[in-house]
């Protein structure tokens with residue numbers, strides 16, 4: 212069995228649902244863009260072919276344009292060193308391969324959206340995926356080093372300068388959909404991603420084809436018009452950004468967008484929920500991703516009374532911590548403010 216196959220088996224044994232490998236080409240790689248996919252350019256077979264582009268080149272170009280438009284809003288960290296963020300060789304010296312992994316977090320439950328309840332995005336129904344994936348990626352790194360002691364490795368789960376969706380698509384287990392998230396024919400929209408960068412020269416998988424076709428359901432479903440064009444999200448309009456990232460003192464949710472948040476108090480799944488590829492999504496068996504009672508039916512009145520300490524202990528293991536107490540309370544207050552006005556039967560009112 213090849214080293215690449217063994218590493219993929221080790222990853223699956225650690226509980227990763229999806230795994231694939233990309234080779235890190237330098238900027239001279241001969242590829243072209245088809246939909247959201249990079250493929251080898253047919254003319255690369257000919258001797259006088261001019262190199263077109265590589266994945267780091269494409270990622271750098273996309274990221275730079277996104278930043279130029281200011282779509283990152285207050286997320287200043289993403290604007291630091293865009294060239295490094297787009298190129299694994301600038302993150303790990305001598306990096307030749309990226310081993311991308313995905314974990315299914317889908318729970319086959321419906322949120323309880325009765326009036327008075329808020330709504331929390333699915334990825335935050337259980338424990339924080341960062342810790343769940345990172346611990347296993349470190350085990351994978353240890354296994355790789357025991358199989359190939361000369362290997363240098365570095366692993367991330369949304370924790371480092373790596374553009375995870377692009378590498379996952381290149382590794383073949385899903386494509387970047389028009390909502391800009393990775394979609395898999397097997398797991399739909401419900402994978403969280405991580406990766407190990409390594410100096411090992413592993414066998415790459417075939418990149419995944421873009422299967423969106425003429426569908427635009429996710430773009431139409433977005434309540435704030437944040438998907439400004441296919442594959443491009445203006446974070447400043449995205450409810451996920453507004454309810455999670457915009458939490459520093461003085462950060463206000465713009466008045467024109469606030470009413471559109473409805474009952475959403477942490478993140479948003481609207482563009483993911485409508486994707487036809489979710490029909491085949493299978494529930495995750497991962498205990499850490501099973502929903503808590505609060506995450507399915509968050510009682511707004513009860514949450515509004517939560518002090519800083521209760522917030523910290525209730526959401527100790529949850530991604531909701533990221534919104535901070537003040538940001539989360541602002542979201543809860545907004546949702547309470549936008550609750551539908553309760554219907555009062557005048558005949559009942561006079562009977563008191």
Ligand code: B12
Pocket residue numbers: 244245246247248249269270273274277289332333334368369370371372373374375376377387390391392393394400401402403404405441442443444446449451452456477478479480482483
């Ligand atoms: C910043 C960020 C956000 C921001 C900005 C979102 C965004 N689309 O960029 C905000 C806060 C809004 C956000 C929201 C969410 N996020 Co987020 N986020 C990230 C983060 C940290 C960086 C993403 C990034 O680089 N953005 C910068 C821009 C330039 O890149 P991009 O939009 O991704 O665009 C790329 C592609 O679309 C592609 N592309 C665009 N147009 C085209 C056109 C062509 C022709 C081609 C070829 C390519 C292409 O090129 C771009 C560069 O890669 C990643 C983790 C990571 N380190 O990668 C997680 C990540 C993307 N988020 C994740 C999740 C789960 C979410 C939410 C679903 C959470 C929620 N339920 O509320 C939402 C989804 C909103 C949405 N529709 O995107 C997951 C996605 C998993 C998956 N299956 O794809 C990630 C990968 C974290 C993880 N480790 O699992 N997120």
Ligand code: SF4
Pocket residue numbers: 390432433434435436437438444448449450451479480481482483
């Ligand atoms: S997460 Fe919500 S607000 Fe953000 S792009 Fe998707 S539908 Fe729009």
Ligand code: SF4
Pocket residue numbers: 388389390394422423424426427428429430485486487488
């Ligand atoms: S909803 Fe349609 S356009 Fe959007 S990601 Fe899914 S298949 Fe692609």
